[in-house]
Amino acid sequence: MIQLDQKIEANEVKLLANCTVGIGFSYTSFQAGLESKPDLVGCDAGSSDGGPFLLGSRRSKGGLTIERDLEIMVEGALRKEVPLVIGSCGGTGANAGVEKYLALVAAILSRVDKHATVATICAEVPQSLVISKLHEQKIAPIGAWPMLREEDVQNSSAIVAMMGVEPIVSALKMGANIVLAGRCCDPAIFACVPLMSGIPPGIAWHAAKSIDKGYLATTDPTKGSSIMAYVNRDGFILEPMKEDVACTVATVARQTMHENPNPFAIIEPGGTIDTQSAVYEQLDPRRVLVSGSEFLAADPYTLKLEGASQIGYRSIVIAGIRDPRTLGDLRRFLSELRVLVDRAARSMKVIPDQYSLNLRVYGRDAVLGELEPEPELIPKEVALIIDVVAADEDTATALASRASTSGNRLDLFGGLEGGGNFAYPFSPRVIELGPVFRWSVWHTMTIDPSELPEIFPIELHRL
Amino acid sequence: MNNRSIADRDYERRNLRDVANAVKSSNAGASWLTLDIFCSTLEDLNRISTNLEAKRVAQCYHVHADDVQIYVYECALAIKVTVPRHNITGSGVAAGDIWETDFDGVQQHVPLLDLSI
Numbered sequence: 001m002i003q004l005d006q007k008i009e010a011n012e013v014k015l016l017a018n019c020t021v022g023i024g025f026s027y028t029s030f031q032a033g034l035e036s037k038p039d040l041v042g043c044d045a046g047s048s049d050g051g052p053f054l055l056g057s058r059r060s061k062g063g064l065t066i067e068r069d070l071e072i073m074v075e076g077a078l079r080k081e082v083p084l085v086i087g088s089c090g091g092t093g094a095n096a097g098v099e100k101y102l103a104l105v106a107a108i109l110s111r112v113d114k115h116a117t118v119a120t121i122c123a124e125v126p127q128s129l130v131i132s133k134l135h136e137q138k139i140a141p142i143g144a145w146p147m148l149r150e151e152d153v154q155n156s157s158a159i160v161a162m163m164g165v166e167p168i169v170s171a172l173k174m175g176a177n178i179v180l181a182g183r184c185c186d187p188a189i190f191a192c193v194p195l196m197s198g199i200p201p202g203i204a205w206h207a208a209k210s211i212d213k214g215y216l217a218t219t220d221p222t223k224g225s226s227i228m229a230y231v232n233r234d235g236f237i238l239e240p241m242k243e244d245v246a247c248t249v250a251t252v253a254r255q256t257m258h259e260n261p262n263p264f265a266i267i268e269p270g271g272t273i274d275t276q277s278a279v280y281e282q283l284d285p286r287r288v289l290v291s292g293s294e295f296l297a298a299d300p301y302t303l304k305l306e307g308a309s310q311i312g313y314r315s316i317v318i319a320g321i322r323d324p325r326t327l328g329d330l331r332r333f334l335s336e337l338r339v340l341v342d343r344a345a346r347s348m349k350v351i352p353d354q355y356s357l358n359l360r361v362y363g364r365d366a367v368l369g370e371l372e373p374e375p376e377l378i379p380k381e382v383a384l385i386i387d388v389v390a391a392d393e394d395t396a397t398a399l400a401s402r403a404s405t406s407g408n409r410l411d412l413f414g415g416l417e418g419g420g421n422f423a424y425p426f427s428p429r430v431i432e433l434g435p436v437f438r439w440s441v442w443h444t445m446t447i448d449p450s451e452l453p454e455i456f457p458i459e460l461h462r463l
Numbered sequence: 464m465n466n467r468s469i470a471d472r473d474y475e476r477r478n479l480r481d482v483a484n485a486v487k488s489s490n491a492g493a494s495w496l497t498l499d500i501f502c503s504t505l506e507d508l509n510r511i512s513t514n515l516e517a518k519r520v521a522q523c524y525h526v527h528a529d530d531v532q533i534y535v536y537e538c539a540l541a542i543k544v545t546v547p548r549h550n551i552t553g554s555g556v557a558a559g560d561i562w563e564t565d566f567d568g569v570q571q572h573v574p575l576l577d578l579s580i
Binding site: 048049050051052142143144145249250253254256257258259260261262263264278280311312314356358360366367368369370371373387389436438439442 | 489490491492493494495497499501523524525530532534536538539540541543545547548558559560561562563564565566567568570571573574577
């Protein structure tokens with residue numbers, strides 16, 4: 001064990017990782033990591049978990065927490081002359097997010113009085129490319145998603161492709177100090193430097209996957225520790241940079257399985273991390289050594305596509321219900337309310353397929369829906385969310401408003417006597433949530449690797 | 464059968480929430496929901512992996528048993544269960560669609576908690 005440990009220290013690449021731009025990390029642990037002169041600082045900035053809104057509305061995430069995290073990483077990386085790679089800029093990795101991050105980095109550089117060569121890598125794909133790939137039958141659904149139709153592509157307000165490691169390697173070879181990547185798989189942020197150093201791909205990718213959520217691989221994620229991977233040809237060691245947290249075999253192995261369908265086969269752009277032969281060893285109370293993983297190159301090469309399209313506008317009303325008589329027969333109450341709303345819609349000449357009414361009952365089954373194991377329990381109080389999605393905002397708001405007044409006055413059990421059923425916590429009652437989106441594209445696209453530079457164009461900015 | 468010890472009778476009564484150290488759920492992209500069951504001991508891990516049947520998981524998530532993936536990841540003292548995301552909201556193939564109740568999928572482990580193990 002000690003021998004392997006020494007071997008790794010003798011000929012290693014050091015990768016310093018934080019979790020996600022904007023959710024914070026321990027400043028002192030990051031500075032401690034910089035002191036041992038890493039070969040790369042990396043951090044992811046995006047996710048599709050939040051749903052299709054950001055991508056569809058072509059917005060991107062910014063704000064003070066993002067600026068704080070970025071500034072510490074930009075300043076530190078430049079001071080120590082270490083390349084910095086940020087993936088999925090702006091939250092979705094669409095072009096607007098990359099541009100926003102470029103502007104943020106430019107402002108930071110002038111604040112800290114430093115210069116840098118910044119590479120941007122865009123990841124939005126034009127509809128024409130996706131449609132021509134569709135005609136060539138090179139688009140396949142992921143999981144049980146439906147087959148892609150041309151209209152899904154045409155209705156998408158944005159489509160991004162998730163890049164692997166190749167565009168980042170190219171940007172670093174072009175001399176970038178800072179790489180701002182569009183949509184990017186998280187491990188590619190970290191796999192680039194070890195792969196450039198000749199580390200076997202199985203080791204490089206598994207090391208990258210282990211640190212791509214930063215402090216989630218430690219015993220106490222709330223401490224926000226930066227994490228270091230020491231990688232060489234034989235394996236990698238993980239060590240948290242904060243003294244009072246540890247990496248254990250369980251915390252590291254659990255990071256490998258995080259958010260993936262299969263812990264033994266983790267699909268990345270260009271191949272699959274095969275962890276079946278991985279060995280995790282506890283070196284000392286704070287460090288774990290991992291070896292043995294393989295990387296199975298994909299043939300043909302596929303990229304994941306994400307696209308979003310608008311389906312309408314949403315307006316909601318939040319109403320509290322506390323009266324035991326209403327709660328005792330809530331299903332009947334809500335189905336009566338639905339009848340009233342449908343009737344009102346007809347009187348307003350809104351046809352049924354132009355709106356949806358979703359009555360979400362928090363306190364009963366709003367979180368689990370049809371999977372709720374105890375849907376018949378009578379709650380003490382509930383929050384009813386009247387959720388209307390319609391083709392235009394005026395219709396959504398009119399129907400939500402009508403559902404609210406009709407439900408408030410619905411005297412199903414007698415004796416309402418001009419009172420009301422709904423306790424409203426907010427004024428205004430009707431809350432307009434704006435445009436609503438769906439995932440219109442959730443597919444893979446087969447390409448030839450020679451197409452990568454065109455799909456993920458790199459631009460250098462000397463700032 | 465008559466000579467069952469108290470421990471044996473306890474064994475029959477326990478649910479997943481009592482045996483596992485933690486159970487969490489998350490999206491594995493928009494196509495799958497993945498449920499991670501963490502244990503404190505190898506004994507608990509073996510007990511759960513022996514008794515966790517795809518058929519019963521399928522009933523909890525209203526999916527076909529053939530679509531339930533179960534992996535024992537011993538080095539993490541964990542079991543991963545992956546099911547298609549599309550039936551969870553009852554809205555067809557549409558994670559993140561207008562009927563979505565849990566975009567990140569982080570509260571969808573609850574139906575597993577009371578499976579007898």
